[in-house]
Amino acid sequence: MQFYGLYKTAIIGKCNTPQPGYFEFRERAKWDAWNKIDLTKEQAQQAYIDLFNTVLAGQNQGEIAQGDEKLEGVKVSVMTSEHTTPAASTIFDFIQNGDIAKVKELLPCNSVDANGMTPLMWAADGGRLEIMKLIDADLDAQDFDGNTALHYALLSENRECAEYLISKGARQDIINSDNETALSLK
């Protein structure tokens, strides 16, 4: 069952479901195994491998006999995220998530993030054209790397956002700290 707990944590993260009823013995045992693992996804992934190798090394032979849980699920592998995502709280988070309602509540907004990025730049970077249309701000503002919203639209391959900015009169000749104009990124 240790395998099961680590496996669930490695795949889903910390136990996030309600405890099954007392008489659902099997489900309860599975839930308990999962719930008692106090590791991040990443730690659990390593622990799963380590436990496996320990068992194979023959130091823990009883465990595998009990571990008859057939592991289901993971087949086509996808990338695990190496970072945890905190709940969205800033306008920049809401723009990145495309949460238009929240963004509307917080507009107009003149603040920039820790890198000097404006909401318009985040929207251009994330391909959030609808949000861009809600923002009435300086089109040519630059962040601490000298990038404009148009740089971001082009760097992140969001053609429609770039076309929108140009149609609104955004300058194409501003140079960023890599000495690139937006025009050169097209």
Added chain:
Amino acid sequence: MQSKEKKEKEAHKFWNTQPVPQNESDVQEDGVIEHKEVSDIKQEPYKLPSDFEWYLVDINNEKDRTDVYTLLSQNYVEDSDAVFRFDYSPEFLQWALQPPGWKQDWHLGVRVASNKKIVAFISGIPANLSVHESKLHLVEINFLCVHKKLRSKRLAPVLIKEITRRVNLTGIFQAVYTAGVNLPTPISICRYFHRPLNPKKLCEVGFSQLPHNTTMASHIKKYKLDVSFLNLQPMQEGDVSQVTALLNEFLSQFEFHQVFSEEEVRHMMLPIKDVVFSYVAKDENDNVTDFTAFYSLPSSIARNPKHTHIHAAYLFYYAPKGLGKDQTRSRHLMNDTLILAKQANFDVVNCLGLSHNQQFLDELKFGKGDGYLHYYLYNYRCKTIQPEQMGLVML
């Protein structure tokens, strides 16, 4: 839950009856589990549930090939959320199922007797392995697939028993196979790693996540590849003999590895458009110094408005100059492999954390996958192999 529980019990019950180690304590030393003779093997096929019949697939026949392709593309391996499913192309299957020594007898299908529709498949191909110094001539079992609607019919155990019988009749009594799941009893577990080439698309389809507070612009920049180091050229017929020698020498460093004949290298490694990509670097005397290969295995994407497939290149076999002792060279070879995969329009390069791959995974920005591939041997006990001692890549 009832049926899942039942399924697990039955799967376990099936493997209890098979010549595989039931747990690690079964494996004190390497060796055959059940000694058998061809004369011990029954001549008649195993019985299928009524309404079904055995069918030998002719993979060179376009209709059969399409039918097997359709079965696999709709019912084969998926990710945990059933979003991505392996989509081996028909041309890929034709290549993968016919290495030297292949037998149609091991391209085993099950059809519905009434409408002749192929609803299940399993295959074997011959291979030579070296396992802790012992040489094994065995089959690789692959592409076991049962139609989703027939999963309650218990066809998989019959398919496994029947292909075993057919293989046994030729005097082969061992097999190697892999699975994403844990069965009795893995000889090694290798993690998947993924190297984005088209990071934006991978985020859009949910294959990877844009880290919080990171711009797409910087995410794309992170994975840009520019400098190439070796002058890799597509492998050609004339390279077969040198590649065979180089590859076998590289693989012989590992406790568990495939051993290739020139004929096998000719079939498995020479480039085939949209199926397998292979390259060599040569010195001034025209001798092959490095070899690298990857194969194309797209995954279809369910329910995505913008994209239908992830085009994944899977790292196949490679052999760097210095055989891994020169780690910089190994990294350069793999860096250039990534560039070639990018040029061929792949979205991602996937590989396992086996053999010497740890030498380049971090530096070349491979990320950890959530999948693990479990390796198994049938009718052969083998002491645990650490991933870095594995030198077998199956398709």
